[in-house]
Amino acid sequence: MTSLLSKSAPAALALALSPVAALAVPAGGYGDLVEQVAPAVVFIEVTNTVQPARALPDDMPENLRKRFEQQMPDARPQGGLGSGFLISDEGQIVTNHHVVAGASAVKVKLADGRSFDAEVIGSDPATDIALLSIKSDVDLPFVSFGTSEEMRAGDEVVAVGNPFGLSSTVTSGIISAKSRDINAGPYDEFIQTDAAINRGNSGGPLFNNEGEVIGVNTAILSPGGGSVGIGFAIPSDVVRDVVADLSDDGIVTRGWLGVSIRPMSDEVANVLGLEGAKGAVVEAVSKDSPAAAAGLERGDIILNFDGNDIAALGDLTRAVAAKDPDEKASITVLRRGKELKLDVAIGTLAPQKA
Incomplete structure (x- = not known):
């Protein structure tokens, strides 16, 4: 997730980690809610291979060619970090498109320390949503989508992710506004929140008080690069439809x-x-x-x-x-x-x- 402005299911997915029925926030905080949803939030590490800026002309004199070749970097791997969350016990993971765009390798680490190589099933740049998959011999913890349309400005929300690589970081706040257009794409309809999200939170879930995902944290407005209390999440109603489309054939038809x-x-x-x-x-x-x-x-x-x-x-x-x-x-x-x-x-x- 970069700054100003930055990019920070099917019906079968209706079951959650365990039944979370109208979980009210107790006076002591969000501990019970976090215990139930945090196991499904994952850390994503991406490797990209960066190529040299451009090839040298074939007719360049040999002495100049050698001089430029010594100054030009070789193709080299670079890393990136992000967040995501499991939406099925079979290993489907939602994250941002910009987290995995151009990736040569994607690794996913669960909250319990297990690591997996992930496959990118499909990615939609228009909404900045990507669907990944990992393989496990046992059922995996997962969370379900809520209905973002029902959320109101002022409702409490909880964000879980990996800002700056700090895994399983929990922040809380409220929905500041809905249907924000931040000129990020043709289908902007973001949820604005003051829950602290930073670089590395991209692709992580925004939960309501019932432990349902009502948004995917994607962008921040920040002159200095850190959280100033203005973050944006893709509404779950949008994400659910995109994920269902991606799971069919890896592309979104519009x-x-x-x-x-x-x-x-x-x-x-x-x-x-x-x-x-x-x-x-x-x-x-x-x-x-x-x-x-x-x-x-x-x-x-x-x-x-x-x-x-x-x-x-x-x-x-x-x-x-x-x-x-x-x-x-x-x-x-x-x-x-x-x-x-x-x-x-x-x-x-x-x-x-x-």
Whole structure:
């Protein structure tokens, strides 16, 4: 997890380490909760091979070639650290994409000291979620996902991870805000928390008081590189869907509309007589796209997509991505002062490269 800004299941996963029914936080603290969930939080160590910046030209004079070769570093391994958590007794682990991106080897260490070589099942750069797998002869401890939508600003949360390599570190706080857009990607909808998270917490779980994972700690806002009480977690409702998709074939399939969009300005909203700037203004329509086939035009203002009101650009991006390819959807647009309804057959978004 770096600073300013940095990157810090299926139904069968519904069982947890042991039944944790409405575990209220006692006056003495979070000890009981941590005892139940900490065994499922893992330490992740990554090895990457760093290549020289670029190859030398073939026609370079020999004396210059030797001089530059002496100054250029050889390919060498570098390490990285992060956190993750087990979501099945068979060894599935959730972490951040940026923790394992470009890894030549991934090792996972459990809280009880056992170490495993891990396989990257799949990774989604768009949401910064990765799914790993380890093999064990015995069942492994694991935790379950809660529902992030039910969480409110002010609710208590607990983070467990490995900041700066300090394994099984527990911090607590509250949810400071929800649906934060920090310009980290097209599907930003972060939970903001003041629970201390630092470098190495990336990929670790954010728990509610019932011991359920309601977020994956991913980024911090920090001018100096350490925690200043502003951290961000990917909501569990997003993570659950991405993990389910990755577990199928290692990639995430998303819907595609085929438009470039920009936000509505206050000036345009006033001219059109709208109550505040809302909707997504179509700047361009891709050739041979679902949007073109549906009749969308440059200058259209998308107000609603398949029943979802579009107040901001992210609303449209997430709504389209959530649709399955070839699925039908209805779009309400404002065109030259009149509302129109269009039908569209959603396409398939090309997977984002890791």
